[in-house]
Amino acid sequence: MEVKALQQxxxxxxxxxxxxxxxxxxxxxxxxAGGGMVVVKMTGQKVVTEVRIEPExxxxxxQEMLQELIRAAVNDASRRVDQALAEQMQNLASGAPGFxxxxxxxxxx
Numbered sequence: 255m256e257v258k259a260l261q262q263x264x265x266x267x268x269x270x271x272x273x274x275x276x277x278x279x280x281x282x283x284x285x286x287a288g289g290g291m292v293v294v295k296m297t298g299q300k301v302v303t304e305v306r307i308e309p310e311x312x313x314x315x316x317q318e319m320l321q322e323l324i325r326a327a328v329n330d331a332s333r334r335v336d337q338a339l340a341e342q343m344q345n346l347a348s349g350a351p352g353f354x355x356x357x358x359x360x361x362x363x
Contacts, residue, residue, distance in 0.1 A: 270346055277342045285330035292323040296331040298339065 281298030291311050295304040305327075311320050 274342065274346055277346070278339065281335060281338045281342075283331050283334040283338060285327050285334055287323040287326035287330065288319075292320075292327045294324075294327040294331045296328075296335055298335055300332060300335055302328065302331070 278298035282295060282303070284293060284295050286293040288311070291308045293304075293306040294302055296302050305324070307320070307324075311323065
């Protein structure tokens with residue numbers, strides 16, 4: 255492979271990385287549990303930015319239920335981020351010939 259072709263490939267990979275980072279930064283998902291009793295918002299970096307808990311949950315005074323609702327909402331938000339990231343990677347790879355095969359590497363995304 256020629257040096258010029260390698261340089262172009264490296265440049266293209268850097269652009270893809272920058273595009274992906276911008277797309278990750280723009281992801282914001284919302285998930286809920288208990289029919290909306292607990293709602294969690296999470297970024298593409300998997301940072302929880304908001305947790306809303308309906309007052310009825312506190313009225314029940316059931317600590318285990320509250321813990322389970324929070325856990326379920328956070329796990330659902332995390333799955334939604336993973337799904338959004340996988341979709342972004344597929345879109346990005348489809349726009350760059352030759353890089354689609356990277357998505358077939360187990361555990362990459």
